[in-house]
Amino acid sequence: MEMFQHLFFGFSVALSIQNLLYCFIGCLLGTLIGVLPGIGPLATIAMLMPITFNLPAVSALIMLAGIFYGAQYGGSTTAILVNLPGETSAVVTCMDGYQMARQGRAGVALAIAAVGSFFAGTFCTMLIALFGPPIAEMALKFNSPEYFSLMLMGLVAAAVLAQGDMAKSLAMVTLGLLLGSVGTDVDSGWARFSFDIIELTDGIGFVVVAIGVFAVGEIVSNLGEAEERQVFTSKVGTLFPTVEDVKRSIGPIIRGTLLGAFFGVLPGTGPAIASFSSYMVEKKVAKDPSRFGHGAIEGVAGPESANNADAQCKFIPMLTLGIPASGTMALMLGALMIHGIAPGPTVMTKNPDLFWGLIASMWVGNLMLVLLNLPLIGLWVSLLKVPYRLLFPAIMVFSSIGIYSVNNSPFDIYLTAAFGLLGFLWLKLECPPAPLMLGFVLGPMMEENLRRALLISRGDPTIFLRRPISLGFVVATVLIVVLMAAPVMRKKRGSITG
């Protein structure tokens, strides 16, 4: 089997001492920061990203991926122990996880969450290994018109399917694309929107936007809210589920994984939708739905597997097509580009060590999380006691040094401060920042493909409709918008996410 050959090669990369170490550091740092209340995976990745820039590309991506799962797992820990969801997907885990914690079964909830996530991770690793190559091979035949339409579909779908306001999400994507056009135009050498500032002719730094919006902006917003001192159970209890617990969890884990994998490949449907739907399904199929909300283990096992499967499968479009399906993947894609790797289907053929190494490392990383996090629960619990007033200066320090270290430029720091203000403003006005990040990352590529496509067609814009694959993407884009704008769907969306 070719797949196993590839995976074997991947493991030989992922299991090198160096990469194993970076995977470990990533998982550890990710969990460490993800556990802290009020810091989501996006802020965690943005903040730690500059550290990885000095590493070789494979190690950097492996470490970033580790940070990502770590942060997500850390978020679940906080949800279960303190009833504080770090991000929307953890809201579901709070419902029954926290109840279990109050009954002295926090350990069991955490263990089942870890095992469920591991199962989902394993499944998705196989899925990527199986479907990654055919998708990439198909995409290798794409030309500029197909790419442009695909990116258009990715962006529009991500904006429209995400929670919240459709018009504002689309506006944020557009704003992101516009920000991406700042700097010297590759084609003509014309300096756009640079206001005679020499630093701006190189464009706006990717880390600057990410840290400004996701880390600084969020801190400003958090500081406005009164610090709630949560009462939580420091007694974690046993980690080992009973036979009954295991029996109850197997079904939800499998169903959650499948649901998560399905939502994972769709752009824009963040982990929140996957975990919410899993919770709904479990409540529907349960013999006694009234147990939900009072510490039902199914309500932890299903959603936790679903959100991990979703997170993991988001790597498929990112690695094979170069299309980020979520804010986190936009950050990963940006990191790839900073390492000089052109995203898209060629990653698999040109950088097989990165492609397969990263996939294998996902499995390794998930295993590490189980082996590492369960014994370290005591440490996470004590971290939860650190008050926010001590945490946020630390985040500011690491963010600022991180940004400064990229170009050794004070200008980047000033620009980040400005984006921090903007990020806060966007939170206040409820303009979702993740679509902006997608647009910002894809902007230059989109312009390049549009330019080339129109050159091929001698200036005829109908080329996007005359090529069958491209037409398919355009039709899909229109369908998504029309469907989601329909009043019936809008109501439904509101009830899922609201």
Added chain:
Amino acid sequence: MRSVGGNRDFWAGLMFAGIGGAAMFIARNYPFGTTLRMGPGYFPQVLGGLLLLFGLYVMARGLRRSERIKGPWSVRALIALPLAMVLFGILMGSLGFIPALAALIFLSAAAGREFKFVEVLWLALLLTLLSVSLFVWGLGLPYPLIKLP
């Protein structure tokens, strides 16, 4: 109609429309090119126009629905945190790593609601030690710890 003061979507729309309009205005002199050969002004002009339209739509909708902006404004953090970063940037170039860090930490901490001097002092010591050992000694970033003027 209620006042637009706290009208969330009105301001969001105004921001989008303003940025879109400004982008179009700034890019007015960039060569637009033709559809066959897109100039550097093509993409920004089109995007600016799109953003302007989205902005007008969101603004109009805001006036119709008039939803309010929620939550408190953390004015203190809004001023202190960006200022802390700017100060860090200036001091990195003039006085060196440790003074820049000290300024960043103290000013950041002042953005919070509680500011206990002794606690912040300990935090500053700890974070400085950690950053110096991790970034300067560990990762080998070439920053002078203290620069004498």
